Amino acid sequence: MSKSPVTPPLQRRERRVLTDDVADSIREAILSGRIASGARLIEDELAESLKVSRGPIRAAIFRLQQEGLVIHETHRGATVARVSVEDADEIYTLRRALERLAVESACLKATEADLAPLEAILLLFQSVPRSSMTRRRVAELDIDFHDALFRAAHHTRLYRAWEALRSQILVFLLLRDGLPDDYLTSWHRDHSGLVEQLRERDATKAVDAIDAHIQGAYARLREQLLQQSPA
Amino acid sequence: MSKSPVTPPLQRRERRVLTDDVADSIREAILSGRIASGARLIEDELAESLKVSRGPIRAAIFRLQQEGLVIHETHRGATVARVSVEDADEIYTLRRALERLAVESACLKATEADLAPLEAILLLFQSVPRSSMTRRRVAELDIDFHDALFRAAHHTRLYRAWEALRSQILVFLLLRDGLPDDYLTSWHRDHSGLVEQLRERDATKAVDAIDAHIQGAYARLREQLLQQSPA
DNA sequence: CTTCGGTCTACTGTTAACAATCTGGTTCAG
DNA sequence: CTGAACCAGATTGTTAACAGTAGACCGAAG
Numbered sequence: 459m460s461k462s463p464v465t466p467p468l469q470r471r472e473r474r475v476l477t478d479d480v481a482d483s484i485r486e487a488i489l490s491g492r493i494a495s496g497a498r499l500i501e502d503e504l505a506e507s508l509k510v511s512r513g514p515i516r517a518a519i520f521r522l523q524q525e526g527l528v529i530h531e532t533h534r535g536a537t538v539a540r541v542s543v544e545d546a547d548e549i550y551t552l553r554r555a556l557e558r559l560a561v562e563s564a565c566l567k568a569t570e571a572d573l574a575p576l577e578a579i580l581l582l583f584q585s586v587p588r589s590s591m592t593r594r595r596v597a598e599l600d601i602d603f604h605d606a607l608f609r610a611a612h613h614t615r616l617y618r619a620w621e622a623l624r625s626q627i628l629v630f631l632l633l634r635d636g637l638p639d640d641y642l643t644s645w646h647r648d649h650s651g652l653v654e655q656l657r658e659r660d661a662t663k664a665v666d667a668i669d670a671h672i673q674g675a676y677a678r679l680r681e682q683l684l685q686q687s688p689a
Numbered sequence: 690m691s692k693s694p695v696t697p698p699l700q701r702r703e704r705r706v707l708t709d710d711v712a713d714s715i716r717e718a719i720l721s722g723r724i725a726s727g728a729r730l731i732e733d734e735l736a737e738s739l740k741v742s743r744g745p746i747r748a749a750i751f752r753l754q755q756e757g758l759v760i761h762e763t764h765r766g767a768t769v770a771r772v773s774v775e776d777a778d779e780i781y782t783l784r785r786a787l788e789r790l791a792v793e794s795a796c797l798k799a800t801e802a803d804l805a806p807l808e809a810i811l812l813l814f815q816s817v818p819r820s821s822m823t824r825r826r827v828a829e830l831d832i833d834f835h836d837a838l839f840r841a842a843h844h845t846r847l848y849r850a851w852e853a854l855r856s857q858i859l860v861f862l863l864l865r866d867g868l869p870d871d872y873l874t875s876w877h878r879d880h881s882g883l884v885e886q887l888r889e890r891d892a893t894k895a896v897d898a899i900d901a902h903i904q905g906a907y908a909r910l911r912e913q914l915l916q917q918s919p920a
Numbered sequence: 921c922t923t924c925g926g927t928c929t930a931c932t933g934t935t936a937a938c939a940a941t942c943t944g945g946t947t948c949a950g
Numbered sequence: 951c952t953g954a955a956c957c958a959g960a961t962t963g964t965t966a967a968c969a970g971t972a973g974a975c976c977g978a979a980g
Contacts, residue, residue: 459754473763473941475963501932511965516932520751532704533971548846559782596878615757619850662835663943704971706933731961742935747962764941764962 480508481518488527488538489628499528499536503669526626530624541685549626550676554669556620557604561652563611565661572610576653579603583646591642597631603649610656630679635686648674699726711739712749712750719769720859730767737800757857772860774914781907785900787851788835792883792899794842796892803841807884810834814877822873828862834880841887862911866917879905 485506487493490658500520508515519536522528545574564572579602586595601624608620648671655664715735718724730750732743739746752765753759761767770776795803809837814830832855879902886895 475763477963500930502930511963512932513966516748517751520748524755532706534931534973537965550843551790551794552844552846552850555786559786563782613779613783615783615854618853619783622849622853623846708933733961744934744936746958748933765943766962856962 472578476510476514477517477521480504480510480514481521483508484518484522485525485527485625488522489625490630493538495538496540497538499538501535522625524622525624525627526622539626541626543680545626546630546676546679546683549623549630550672550679553623553627554672554676556616557607557668557672558665559616560611560613560633561619561656561664562661563613564607564656565659565664567612568610568656572606572612573596573653573656575606576603576610576649576656579606580646580650580653583642588642593634593637594632596637596642596645597628597634600631600645601628607652634679634682707741707745708748708752709813711735711741711745712752714739715749715753716756716758716856719753720856720863724769726769728769730769732766753856755853756855757853758860770857772857772893774911776857777861777907777910777914780854780861781903781910784854784858785903785907787847787854788838788898788899788903790847791839791842791844791851792887792895793821793892794844795838795887796890796895798843799841799887803837803843804884804887806837807834807841807880807887810837811877811881811884814873819873824865824868825863827868827873827876828859828865831876832859838883865910865913 484493486501493499501515501519503514504515519528519530523530523536527539528536529539579599583599605620605624608617611617650665652664652667652671655667715724715730716834724730732746732750735746736743738851750759750761754767758770760770761769810830810833817826836855837853839848842848879898883895883898886898
């Protein structure tokens with residue numbers, strides 16, 4: 459009782475291990491563009507630059523592969539995944555299926571404590587002055603919101619499927635070139651509407667809302683991708 | 690243009706590496722019940738019994754965790770996942786979402802070459818005398834059929850999500866105690882109907898068919914689970 | 921100039937030893 | 951008797967050295 463005065467024991471604080479730090483470092487390097495799309499990830503190089511042996515590097519690479527950021531081929535090494543328009547199609551069709559189930563499940567199982575984080579993100583979103591909203595920050599808030607939604611679904615396997623997609627979605631959000639003026643307001647409207655419907659436990663309407671949201675996001679993304687590379 | 694005379698490049702035959710064999714061994718041991726549900730997987734023990742060092746064992750355990758057969762906790766080791774009624778609920782709701790998308794995608798993208806394996810499994814199913822149909826064999830044919838369906842969807846990320854569920858579904862199929870007399874015939878009817886609708890590219894009907902199929906399978910499973918452990 | 925064959929190097933896959941952590945029992949104060 | 955503190959064994963996390971493979975390079979033959 460003397461160890462933790464205020465914090466309740468709840469679940470044992472999960473130990474962080476070297477592999478976790480390594481995975482975070484490499485993921486951040488990929489997302490920030492410091493390691494380019496398509497570049498090779500050479501275990502020895504990473505091990506030296508992170509001052510760690512190859513063991514944790516390998517484990518981290520497998521994890522990043524699981525997240526879809528990296529492609530690993532036997533005896534040929536790992537490379538940073540390239541994303542194409544077809545990938546966007548895969549990611550958003552699968553995302554749509556997952557989010558529909560998440561909303562449906564959340565309508566049944568979410569407690570008030572699960573919805574609080576969603577509200578918190580909405581408030582945070584409003585409170586931050588728009589001038590200081592970097593693209594990265596907006597993207598992360600967006601991901602955080604949906605992450606909280608998947609948590610609220612209380613569906614372990616669904617959450618893990620989402621984890622396998624999350625970073626890839628973030629990649630797309632980060633390569634948006636500019637956010638339309640009305641994006642921030644419509645973002646807030648969409649998401650707060652969704653929270654309201656979750657609270658009313660109206661599964662049908664909530665699923666329709668998330669469906670429209672994802673479809674809209676994909677339509678905008680697709681348009682931009684086609685503009686950027688009109689191959 | 691001169692590179693590929695007759696044989697299309699196909700795909701390079703992917704090299705098998707120790708980790709693959711180890712993962713297969715452990716997976717088989719779990720599915721066959723040789724390693725009980727809830728049992729600990731001790732790296733040294735496995736390493737010794739498989740005559741391999743701990744490296745590949747660890748990699749295999751991570752892979753099996755990804756398949757949902759094993760639960761790994763930092764510094765505390767891995768145990769064979771226990772399955773409960775709630776797990777069945779998670780697995781089948783997620784499976785339903787994935788299979789719906791798979792059918793939808795397959796209606797758009799499947800070629801005749803993709804549908805052939807489905808037909809082949811149906812034929813095989815009919816040609817094998819029912820007396821020699823073990824529970825294991827039936828379960829594997831079932832999984833194989835759906836696996837071919839996911840392949841036919843030509844959707845890499847969807848297929849990987851399916852892979853994360855596949856073995857867990859097999860676990861449930863294997864613990865069926867007895868197959869009702871009419872099961873084998875209705876199985877064939879359901880699946881061949883689905884193939885027919887895929888061939889007609891009728892997405893709406895095909896999705897409805899798979900939906901009914903999964904829901905039915907889940908209903909039967911749920912009934913049995915509740916009977917077995919009426920806790 | 922192209923193609924075939926062999927060598928060489930850089931890299932991944934594997935191993936075994938070392939370090940850190942957890943678990944369960946034991947002791948001892950209250 | 952209860953519970954906290956500690957010790958010891960077992961087990962995982964990490965490291966560094968060894969083994970094997972894939973792809974590039976290069977030179978010779980057609």
